[in-house]
Amino acid sequence: MYSDAMTTLTPHLVCRDPNRAAAWYVSVLGAHEISRITLSDDTVLTIDLEFGDGRIAISDELPQIGIVSPLALGGTYGALHVDVDDADGVWTRALDAGAEVFEPLNDAFWGERTGQFIDPFGHRWAIGQQLRDVPHDEVVRLAREVFGAPATK
Numbered sequence: 001m002y003s004d005a006m007t008t009l010t011p012h013l014v015c016r017d018p019n020r021a022a023a024w025y026v027s028v029l030g031a032h033e034i035s036r037i038t039l040s041d042d043t044v045l046t047i048d049l050e051f052g053d054g055r056i057a058i059s060d061e062l063p064q065i066g067i068v069s070p071l072a073l074g075g076t077y078g079a080l081h082v083d084v085d086d087a088d089g090v091w092t093r094a095l096d097a098g099a100e101v102f103e104p105l106n107d108a109f110w111g112e113r114t115g116q117f118i119d120p121f122g123h124r125w126a127i128g129q130q131l132r133d134v135p136h137d138e139v140v141r142l143a144r145e146v147f148g149a150p151a152t153k
Contacts (some may be wrong), residue, residue, distance in 0.1 A: 010048075011080060012057045014069045015121040018044040021058050024119065025049055028093045029082060031056075051082055070122030079116055079124040087113040087129035094119070094127075109142040110134055 015021040025031040031049040038044055044060045061068050070076040079102075084090045091105045098120040105115030111134040116126045134142075 008055065010055045010057055012046075012059065013121075013123055014061055014067055015058050015123075016061055016069050016071055017121070018047055018058045018060050021119070021121045022047045022049060024097060024121070025051075025056075025058075028097050028099070028119075029090065029125070030084075054082075056080070073122075076118075076122055076124050079126045081126040081128060084127050084129050087115065087127050090127050091115055091117070094125070099125075107131060109146060110139045 013021075022031075022033060022036075026033065026049070029051065031051050034048040034050050034055070036044070036047045043062070044058075046057045046059050048055060048057050059067070061072065063072065082090075087105060094117050095101070099117035101115070102118050102124055103114075103116040103126075105113065108114045111130065111132045112128040113131055114126060114128045116124055118124050
């Protein structure tokens with residue numbers, strides 16, 4: 001066990017147009033800008049955004065030192081999950097603002113209204129609105145049925 005307690009985890013997203021990305025995350029996902037550092041050539045070193053209790057940092061691509069966005073890589077490796085109060089409203093705003101459907105909005109077996117989209121900057125987002133509490137044992141059983149494979153824990 002480590003003696004240093006971690007208190008937060010802040011993903012750092014690289015975007016081709018972080019100014020536009022920040023505005024998109026504010027208008028579509030309800031983020032709030034906390035701080036911004038811009039270099040003298042207008043390169044965005046970081047924009048810190050708050051999402052409820054969570055945060056992300058976004059920055060410009062710096063390909064000369066290997067920092068590139070999912071658009072440069074042709075895709076992304078994972079998704080960021082945001083808990084929302086109105087999944088349908090967020091979904092509509094995201095698609096109207098240029099997001100592409102990755103997984104259609106649906107009522108999932110684990111009790112959420114959920115869906116995934118790719119934002120215009122290449123990042124995948126999952127949104128989830130809690131609909132009902134589902135006991136863990138039921139989630140495990142349903143996961144096995146849906147995915148056709150054994151699930152543990």
